[in-house]
Amino acid sequence: MSRTSRQRLDDVLEAIRKARVADERLRAADASGDLELVETAFDAVLMNLMVIGESVKALPPEVLAREPEVPWRDVMGMRDRVGHHYHRIVPEIVHASVRRDLGPLDAAVRRLLAVPLPGD
DSSP: OOOOHHHHHHHHHHHHHHHHHHHHHHHHHHHHTOHHHHHHHHHHHHHHHHHHHHHHHTSOHHHHTTOTTSOHHHHHHHHHHHHHOGGGOOHHHHHHHHHHHHHHHHHHHHHHHTSOOTTO
16 A cells, blocks of 8 residues: 555654754764764664655655745655765765755645645
């Protein structure tokens, strides 16, 4: 059975939360010199960015059109870069994206969840 738009948007919110937590843990691990935890936390950030992109890819265009200011293609593109071009990932860009872009995405998803969606 396919997931509803609402379930996919909930998945995005949960992955945003997890990516932020992992990024915080990564910074703390980096400050303490725990390189294994840095790597593990970075992998968790990347996994959650993939979940976000995959969930967004599965949303109907009419849902995405309700928030035209969100760069949805970039959100989906991040998933592709992480999944297919992992060897070219620049950690500083990933960290900047988590800190700069997830807040506005979180707000847009919450606005979408506040209104009826197709299939509700």
